Amino acid sequence: MYQLNLKRILSFVSGVFIIWLFMFVLSPMLIEHVESAKTLATFIQQNDINSGAIYWSDVEITADAELGARSTVTYLPKGK
């Protein structure tokens, strides 16, 4: 029983360690070494974009997009 619990706790701790490794070692390494990932990640951080959002209302900048797109459709610049 004791061994079983210990094994489970060790598995849990290993899992937590892997997550920590992914978050603080592997991911920063990936961003550092893949140029396109680095540029995009820096852009996302600078502009505080919720890139993990699952719906349009979760992302603030969709509001800008909507205003812009709606303006184009409603008041399409035609000039004289």
Add this chain to the structure above:
Amino acid sequence: MAQQDTQQEVVVDKGHASWSDLIKLEDYWAIWLGFAILAIGLIIYLPNEPKNLRETIAESNAIMQMEANRAPFKTIEYYKASDAKGLKATSTPIAKAIKKFQNKPHGWSTNPGEAFFMGSERADAKKAKAVAKYEKAEAAAQAALASATTAQQAAADANFSDAQLNQQASDAISNWRNKKFAAGKAKKKTKVKPYDQLTWLAILCVALGIFFAIGRAAMGHSPVKFFIGFIFVFIVATLAYVAAQQSTMKGLGIGYAAWAILFGLLISNTVGTPKWVMHAVQTEYFIKTGLVLLGAEVLFSKIVAIGIPGIFVAWVVTPVVLITTFIFGQKVVKMPSKTLNIVISADMSVCGVSAAIATAAACRAKKEELTLSVGLSLVFTSIMMILMPAFIKAVEMPYILGGAWMGGTIDATGAVAAAGAFLSQKALYVAATIKMIQNVLIGVTAFGVAIYWCTRVDCTPGRSVNAWEIWYRFPKFVLGFLAASILFSWIYASMGPDVGYAMIDHGVIRGFSKAFRGWFFCLAFVSIGLATNFRELGHYFKGGKPLILYVCGQSFNLILTLTMAYIMFYLVFPEITAKI
């Protein structure tokens, strides 16, 4: 008919109907709870219009109309008027108080404690740093504005009849808008204030625990046991948000859904989910309530107003890819599970996690199937979010075409917005617009899948199904989802797009229901993880068929979307494309 003993596995309904179902069935409780939140949101926001809202809108629209008639491109005055009418009900004092209560853990980089607390000293230091950055960004924006003003004046002096001068002015104005966007974001960061989110999170936990416990009690379960277990589920959900708010994870687009499932899986497959927690592991209850709230965000009337070319791209390509991928999965890949097949098809073709949730609930997919679909979607979203903008830049594809391509193919809305904004503001407009139009398809997809499953999949082969049987089998929460969508679309339309933008989009939805919906989905994903055996998950992945289906479907999606985007934006509606 699905049976009650499979309640923990799939979304089910009993095989008979009675009036007592209205207070005993989970589907109805999802509707009541969802509509209670929406009603409270309407009561709070509708009487609290921002000052001079309608006057400002009328004034701005008059200027935009005048400018649209004056020049063949969007002038500086046109943009300023457009910005001025972007008033929001979320800027009212009551909205700010609500935000404190609903807020998720804050963003952080190396110190997770900052997700919950920030002292005044640290806040001041961050503010000082942000102010310096903002001043630099603002100076760049002002310089760009000065250049744009000069270029526009030159075009105006030529009576806007010199194409070269017009183009130069348009480009200079676009440059100013990009700089202004950056300055706006930098300005937002200067508003950093000290916070103690932990207290608010504790209050939110109690409030949501009681909220859901009421429904559980009515359904004949112990509300006390539910509430105790709920505290654990809520804590794990909070940790999922904390992980998603870490700056590197944000940069890679790894959101709360992935962390919630992962943390749940880690607990259940190592130390095991405690028995007392299982009372609150109510995946379907949380998902269905969240989906009813999501219904309010499916605004058909908004879509009509924002873009004809986008409607063609999203509404032609998406159903074609969805149906083709489903058939391909059945006939070629020979997916053993129809539900897994349709959930993967929907999350890949419609809009990722949100579509997967809605479709899984509509066809009563197993939790493992939803987990697998969401996992696939999240992995490919991160990859595509990084690779697609890089590819578009490398091949020098026009950004508007690139934006349309990404909007139609990258699953998650957040990733689409990030990748689009990374290219340019115009690419963001197109990408986000197409994704928003696709988002609306969730309702149609969920309803269509629910009907198809009731009439064709869940019935005895060769036997016709009468209307009553369809009603028995139909997941009732879908009606709540559709009702919320129709009601909010109607309110939005009756207000008009500008007032609707301020009062519904940036009021009831973004200022109230959206945050609850996010929490409910997060709680659902934690519950999925807490109830899933990793080995069972492996069984569904056997032979790599889900991966093959996703890759084939997404490849088809990429080709078809790019083709349709080119046709719509460059052959059918070039005049709109030129003036976005």
